[in-house]
Amino acid sequence: MLQTTLCYLDVNDQTLLLHRIKKKNDVNRDKWIGIGGKFEHGESPEECILREFREETGLVLEQWAYRGIVTFVSEDWCEYMHLFTATAFSGQMRECDEGTLEWVEWDRIVDLPIWEGDKVFLRLLRERETFFSLKLVYEGERLARAVLDGQTILV
Numbered sequence: 001m002l003q004t005t006l007c008y009l010d011v012n013d014q015t016l017l018l019h020r021i022k023k024k025n026d027v028n029r030d031k032w033i034g035i036g037g038k039f040e041h042g043e044s045p046e047e048c049i050l051r052e053f054r055e056e057t058g059l060v061l062e063q064w065a066y067r068g069i070v071t072f073v074s075e076d077w078c079e080y081m082h083l084f085t086a087t088a089f090s091g092q093m094r095e096c097d098e099g100t101l102e103w104v105e106w107d108r109i110v111d112l113p114i115w116e117g118d119k120v121f122l123r124l125l126r127e128r129e130t131f132f133s134l135k136l137v138y139e140g141e142r143l144a145r146a147v148l149d150g151q152t153i154l155v
Contacts, residue, residue: 002077005049006036007064007084008125013106018056020099032104032112036081045082053086057101058094061086068131070121074138085125116143120154 009016018035020028037052039045045066053061064086072079093101104112106126110119117136120143124132135147146154 002079003039003048003082004036004079005039005045005052005082005084006034007049007053007061007086008034008122009053009059009061009086009089010106011087011089011103014103015106015109016057017102017104017109017112018096018099019102022097022099030113032109032114033118035101036084045084049082049084054091056096056098059089059091061089063088066131067125068121069133070117071133071135072117072138073135074140083121083125115141117146120146120148124148 016035017032019030019032021030023029035053035056036049037056039048040051043051046064049064050061053059064084066082067085068083070081070083072081095101109122114122117138120136121134124134133149135145136143137145137147143154145152
């Protein structure tokens with residue numbers, strides 16, 4: 001089971017996104033996503049997100065919160081994504097080798113090319129303060145079902 005992290009750094013009603021345009025054979029090619037990546041051996045979710053954020057942006061997260069876990073299921077893969085938000089950072093942003101980093105207003109994110117399931121957890125990040133567990137079931141690139149805290153919310 002693949003274990004990953006993803007973080008949305010929220011400053012002045014904008015969040016830092018990565019437009020994935022630089023890597024070949026990238027499942028997220030041309031999509032806009034938060035910052036994160038795969039666990040290294042022995043890492044906790046917090047250690048992984050801090051490392052990945054620093055590696056991809058040059059920034060050090062100063063204030064962050066572990067907000068939820070998203071289970072992705074499709075015919076081809078399963079993944080646990082540990083979801084974070086952050087509100088403070090230090091350091092200088094640098095170029096990312098996976099895509100272009102850009103500050104985007106929260107209200108504009110859903111108009112960008114993002115995964116259907118991302119719209120679900122982005123809404124939850126904006127509306128809920130409590131930790132959540134979300135399962136997203138894909139058929140190809142189509143979101144077939146979403147289950148929030150054990151209850152189906154989308155078919």
